[in-house]
Amino acid sequence: MPEIDPIPLSQLTTLRTGAAPARMVDALTVDELIGVLREAWADGEPLLVLGGGSNLFVGDEPFEGTVVRVLTKGIERLPSPRPGFVRLRVQAGHDWDDLVAHAVTEGLAGIEAMAGIPGTVGAAPVQNIGAYGQEIVQTLAEVELIDEATGDVATVPASELGLGFRTSVFKQHYGSVAQRPAVILSVTLELADVGHGERPVAGEQLRAALGLAPEDTVSLAWVREHVLETRRRKGMVLDASDPDTYSAGSFFQNAIVSASFARTLPPECPRWPVTPDLDPVLVIPLAAYEGYVPRAAAQESDVKISAAWLIEHAGLRKGFKLPRSRAALSSKHALALTNRGEGTAEELAQLARFIQGRVQAEFGLILQPEPVLVGVEL
Known part of the structure; x- marks a missing residue:
C-alpha cells in the first residue's frame, strides 16, 4: 500500500479546510484498503477514512493519525432476483456522479435524481444520500464492509443498516459515535431496467423541481441533465471557478419535528410529511388475548421542515457573512x-x-x- 507525502486536507475537502495529517496512505485496491485499516485498528492509532471529502468539516489543527484515501474504482453488472431489475456492484472509491451517469447510459432507473451529488459511492449509504425525493435506501441491496471491532469482512443487507433520513448505523452524528463502526468496501444497488425511452416521472418532489406535470414523459438522460442544471443554479455542483461550490453542500439538516411542533411554525414554512409505519407489528401475549385485536391508535406523521427557509426567515440572507470573515452563506443557496x-x-x-x-x-x-x-466544535 503506497504511503505518500501528506497532502493538506484543505486540498482534499470541498470546504477547503484542514492541515496536512501526520500520515497519509492511498488505497488503490480492496486488499490495500483492508490491509491498512486492519493495521491502523490493531495499533490503535487515530484514523480518518477519506473519500471525496465532500461531507467533511476538518479543523485547523493537523490530524494526529493516518488519513486513508479510498481510491478503489469499478462497476460490475450482476443479475437481480427481481424481473426487470439489474444489480450494480460498485467499489467504494468510485465517484458517485460517474455512477449516476453510467446508470443513465445503461437505461437503469432509480438514482438519476441524485446526479451531481459530490463524493464517493462508499460514502453514500453512510448518510443515506438523497435529492428531490430519491434516496439510496430505495435502491440499495447490500454493502460489503470491514468491521472495525473484529477486522472481519462481511456482506450486509440494506435492511440491517438502519437507513433513515440522512443517517445509518455507520453515521457518526455530531456529539455521538456510530452504532456500527465499519468501513464500506463496495455497494450493490438494484435498479430498474427501463431503457432510454420517455416515461412519467415518479415523485411529486422531483416533478416540482423539474417543472413537470404528472402526465409528462421524459427520458432518464433528460432528468439527469435538468437535475444537474438545477443544482448548478444553487451552486451545488463542484466548480473550481465558483466559490459558492466551496462547501459541504447543505451544511444543516432539514429538521424532522413532531406535527404539533410544526404547527407552531409560520404556515408558509415549507414542510413535508414523513410517512409513518402504516403496518406496525402488534404483539399480544397469549395470556392477555381476549378474542379481539384492538384498533391501532391514530398517529400523526412527523414533519420535515426546510432548514433553508428557517435560516432566511431568521434574517440571514444568501451571501450573509460575519464582519472580516472569509466564511459566508452561498449567494445561491442559504x-x-x-x-x-x-x-x-x-x-x-x-x-x-x-x-x-x-x-x-x-x-x-x-x-x-x-x-x-x-477536530471542530460547534
Whole structure:
C-alpha cells in the first residue's frame, strides 16, 4: 500500500479546510484498503477514512493519525432476483456522479435524481444520500464492509443498516459515535431496467423541481441533465471557478419535528410529511388475548421542515457573512456555508454557531450539522 507525502486536507475537502495529517496512505485496491485499516485498528492509532471529502468539516489543527484515501474504482453488472431489475456492484472509491451517469447510459432507473451529488459511492449509504425525493435506501441491496471491532469482512443487507433520513448505523452524528463502526468496501444497488425511452416521472418532489406535470414523459438522460442544471443554479455542483461550490453542500439538516411542533411554525414554512409505519407489528401475549385485536391508535406523521427557509426567515440572507470573515452563506443557496478563499475552519464554525443561535431564537429549533466534523466544535 503506497504511503505518500501528506497532502493538506484543505486540498482534499470541498470546504477547503484542514492541515496536512501526520500520515497519509492511498488505497488503490480492496486488499490495500483492508490491509491498512486492519493495521491502523490493531495499533490503535487515530484514523480518518477519506473519500471525496465532500461531507467533511476538518479543523485547523493537523490530524494526529493516518488519513486513508479510498481510491478503489469499478462497476460490475450482476443479475437481480427481481424481473426487470439489474444489480450494480460498485467499489467504494468510485465517484458517485460517474455512477449516476453510467446508470443513465445503461437505461437503469432509480438514482438519476441524485446526479451531481459530490463524493464517493462508499460514502453514500453512510448518510443515506438523497435529492428531490430519491434516496439510496430505495435502491440499495447490500454493502460489503470491514468491521472495525473484529477486522472481519462481511456482506450486509440494506435492511440491517438502519437507513433513515440522512443517517445509518455507520453515521457518526455530531456529539455521538456510530452504532456500527465499519468501513464500506463496495455497494450493490438494484435498479430498474427501463431503457432510454420517455416515461412519467415518479415523485411529486422531483416533478416540482423539474417543472413537470404528472402526465409528462421524459427520458432518464433528460432528468439527469435538468437535475444537474438545477443544482448548478444553487451552486451545488463542484466548480473550481465558483466559490459558492466551496462547501459541504447543505451544511444543516432539514429538521424532522413532531406535527404539533410544526404547527407552531409560520404556515408558509415549507414542510413535508414523513410517512409513518402504516403496518406496525402488534404483539399480544397469549395470556392477555381476549378474542379481539384492538384498533391501532391514530398517529400523526412527523414533519420535515426546510432548514433553508428557517435560516432566511431568521434574517440571514444568501451571501450573509460575519464582519472580516472569509466564511459566508452561498449567494445561491442559504443552506450552504462556503469558504470564500483561504478561510479557516474556525471562521466557518463561528458562522455556523451564529446561524444556529439565530434560528433557535426565532423558531425554537436547533439546526444540526450534516457534515462529519473532525477536530471542530460547534
